[in-house]
Amino acid sequence: MKIFEAKEVGYSYPGNIKALHGVSLAVDAGEKIAILGANGCGKSTFLKILNGLIFPNTGEVNVSFPRSAWECVKLSEESLKGVFNRLFRSRVALLFQNPDAQLFSASVRDEIAFGPLQLDLPQDEIIQRVEDALMLLRIEHLQERSPYELSIGEKRKVAIASLLTVNPDVLLLDEPTAGLDPRSTRELIDLLIEANGAGKTIITATHDLHIVPEIADRCYVFNEEKMIASEGKTEAILSDMALLKECNLIHIHSHKHNEAWHSHPHGH
Amino acid sequence: MRPSWFKTEEDRGQRTEDRSLSPASSAGQSLQAVSREQRGRSFIDKTLSGITGFLKDAIFTSEWIRKNGFLQGIEPKSKLLGILLFIITISIVKEIYILLSFYAFSVILAGASSIGIIAFIRRVWLFIPLFAGLIAIPAVFLTHGEPILFFFGFAITKQGVSAAITFVLRVAASVSFIVLLILTTKWDHIMKALRVFRIPAVFILILSMTYRYIYLLLSTIEDMYFALLSRTIKGQNRKDGQKWAAGRIGFLFQKSRRLSEDVYDAMVSRGFDGEVRVMDSFRMKALDYIWIGFAFGIFIGVQIENFRG
Numbered sequence A: 001m002k003i004f005e006a007k008e009v010g011y012s013y014p015g016n017i018k019a020l021h022g023v024s025l026a027v028d029a030g031e032k033i034a035i036l037g038a039n040g041c042g043k044s045t046f047l048k049i050l051n052g053l054i055f056p057n058t059g060e061v062n063v064s065f066p067r068s069a070w071e072c073v074k075l076s077e078e079s080l081k082g083v084f085n086r087l088f089r090s091r092v093a094l095l096f097q098n099p100d101a102q103l104f105s106a107s108v109r110d111e112i113a114f115g116p117l118q119l120d121l122p123q124d125e126i127i128q129r130v131e132d133a134l135m136l137l138r139i140e141h142l143q144e145r146s147p148y149e150l151s152i153g154e155k156r157k158v159a160i161a162s163l164l165t166v167n168p169d170v171l172l173l174d175e176p177t178a179g180l181d182p183r184s185t186r187e188l189i190d191l192l193i194e195a196n197g198a199g200k201t202i203i204t205a206t207h208d209l210h211i212v213p214e215i216a217d218r219c220y221v222f223n224e225e226k227m228i229a230s231e232g233k234t235e236a237i238l239s240d241m242a243l244l245k246e247c248n249l250i251h252i253h254s255h256k257h258n259e260a261w262h263s264h265p266h267g268h
Numbered sequence B: 001m002r003p004s005w006f007k008t009e010e011d012r013g014q015r016t017e018d019r020s021l022s023p024a025s026s027a028g029q030s031l032q033a034v035s036r037e038q039r040g041r042s043f044i045d046k047t048l049s050g051i052t053g054f055l056k057d058a059i060f061t062s063e064w065i066r067k068n069g070f071l072q073g074i075e076p077k078s079k080l081l082g083i084l085l086f087i088i089t090i091s092i093v094k095e096i097y098i099l100l101s102f103y104a105f106s107v108i109l110a111g112a113s114s115i116g117i118i119a120f121i122r123r124v125w126l127f128i129p130l131f132a133g134l135i136a137i138p139a140v141f142l143t144h145g146e147p148i149l150f151f152f153g154f155a156i157t158k159q160g161v162s163a164a165i166t167f168v169l170r171v172a173a174s175v176s177f178i179v180l181l182i183l184t185t186k187w188d189h190i191m192k193a194l195r196v197f198r199i200p201a202v203f204i205l206i207l208s209m210t211y212r213y214i215y216l217l218l219s220t221i222e223d224m225y226f227a228l229l230s231r232t233i234k235g236q237n238r239k240d241g242q243k244w245a246a247g248r249i250g251f252l253f254q255k256s257r258r259l260s261e262d263v264y265d266a267m268v269s270r271g272f273d274g275e276v277r278v279m280d281s282f283r284m285k286a287l288d289y290i291w292i293g294f295a296f297g298i299f300i301g302v303q304i305e306n307f308r309g
Helices: A043-050 A082-091 A108-118 A123-136 A152-164 A182-197 A209-215 A234-238 A241-246 B016-020 B026-039 B043-060 B076-092 B096-112 B117-125 B128-142 B158-184 B187-197 B201-230 B238-269 B286-308
Strands: A002-013 A017-028 A032-036 A058-063 A092-095 A170-174 A201-206 A218-222 A228-233 A251-257 A260-266 B147-151 B154-157
Touching: A002 A043, A017 A043, A017 A058, A017 A201, A017 A228, A032 A043, A032 A209, A043 A092, A043 A170, A043 A201, A082 A092, A092 A152, A092 B238, A108 A123, A108 A152, A123 A152, A152 A182, A170 A182, A182 A201, A182 A209, A201 A209, A209 A234, A218 A234, A228 A234, A228 A241, A234 A241, B043 B201, B076 B096, B076 B158, B076 B187, B076 B286, B096 B117, B096 B158, B117 B128, B117 B158, B128 B154, B128 B158, B147 B158, B154 B158, B187 B201, B201 B238
Parallel strands: A032 A201, A032 A218, A092 A170, A170 A201
Antiparallel strands: A002 A017, A002 A058, A218 A228, A251 A260, B147 B154
């Protein structure tokens, strides 16, 4: 079942600044896909469109949820109201690129409880979910702290925990590993693999190519014209050096090996 | 392609900048002069470090909140209620000795809450002469009554002095209790405790968000200034400084506007539909009931005393 279907999506910011042009893609429920592209190619804008925060100027995005009466609903200001809005917000969650935008509550605990509170879950269940998320991300020691007291890596972990407590079916992740140290990056990848194993759909926008083979089975590559340059299986996309170089995703990197300089393509 | 002036350690001969900065050259002498100028801090430096330092110290201090003291152990809603009861009581007290007792009680509470007594007294009395003192001084001369002293032809009356002391003490005691609340309670807990007075949740959310983002903007301002300092070699004159500050104010406005849009999007994304739901995790203990009972008992006692008087 197609959970998202984008048809010829175009979007411009005020001042006619083009952010997306004719983007079409389809995501099946339970898939894990990556949206690859250099800075400013429209990845974040596209995720916001999939999350129903902004709406396309041209084209449309349709969403369907398994085990619900809602099939092929066009995302728009009109449709995202009332019951469908509550269902959509409980099923689709977005991790923002800037964790300072996402962490607006006064304490880490309040932040993680915000989502389930808005969905009117019972108090006991909210407390349980908050405890579980704190434990899963190993941030129990941060729970009484204010977001301004956290490092960038800690902020990102709190932001991820705040999404997990909503228990969404679809996770939209905008540069999830930015600012994370290698150990936290590994833990996040493991968490995403586990979430996907539990049936969740994972859509990750990134230019960090070394995490892609693990977090995506399929990739869409955005180019600097804000269009999809290519799509396909992760292995095929990552081995297409000409494509990656054209889309500014790799560069030729020189370094020393046993006193001899050598160059090879580099992707992170 | 590397520009010809962009030299590395390996191919650097005598760099143009290095030559102009040698102590023997005239440019080198002017650099030394600039260094002397730079020793005096620019107006931007003084203003920014003053504002950010004061706000971070005044609003974001958590030195005493984490300590294990009496007031820190009281649940925020009860603490707020008790302190407000004390302040209401202070406002109806007529006798100077009772006001002094309230002030002394606030100092004892500070001690019991592991707050440095000197720091506490200084914090309270820093602003009292400025705000309460200036208002109270005219009362010393203008209140009719029994003259005790003449000052440049004006009579200072006994009743005037008494009114001024009562006023200053009342302000000092009230401010002391508020300072106790602020120093021993996390800001977000004070905000949440306000719900006991049926203040709408959305109002409290906005207040807490304002508090949280003031810190972020302060840090951004600091970072921008450090970035300027790290690239300033020649020193800055006042005009350049003003131009920089004006440009940065515009940038900050843009940045905060974009951030506010993102924050709203992040809230909507997690189910915010205009109605705020917050978790009430405060649980009252025996000590909290005793604290409120004590504050209420004092309030009734003062009322009875006033009635008798």
